Amino acid sequence: MIVHIVLFKLKEATAENVEKAKERLLSMEGKVEMLRQLEVGVDLIRSERSADVALYTKFDSLEDLQSYQVHPYHANEVAAYMKSVCSSVVAADYEI
Template sequence: MIVHIVLFKLKEATAENVEAARQRLLSMDGKVELLRHLEVGVDLIRSERSADIALYTKFDSLEDLQAYQVHPYHANEVAAYMRSVCSSVVAADYEV
């Protein structure tokens, strides 16, 4: 199993913007069939070093993760939106 974690820092982290981004990420559920697990969390601490939103996903294989990256819904609806509202994005991928 492959875990894919992404941390997003929004340009404007208002409660409304954070919720809109969270909902956009959650919208992949049922639309991206390669996802084996989807979890989206909003930061509680809100420190200087904190990300605003965390995405935690799981895939059956590295090939499925790579296919997810170019999946039309992920690439065109979710990733494009997140790039437009984020000031920084970092990710980590590992095998469990």
């Protein structure tokens, strides 16, 4: 199983913008068939070094993760939106 974690720092981290980002990420549920688990969390501490939103996903294989990256809903609806509202994005992928 492959875990894919992404941390997003928004350009403007208002409560409304954070909620919109969270909703957009959660909208992949049921639309991106290779997702085995999807969690989205909002930072509680809000320190200078904190990310605003965290995405935690699981996939059956590396091939499924790669298919997810180019899946039309993920690429066009979610990733494109997140790129437009984020000042930085970091990711980690690992096998469990």
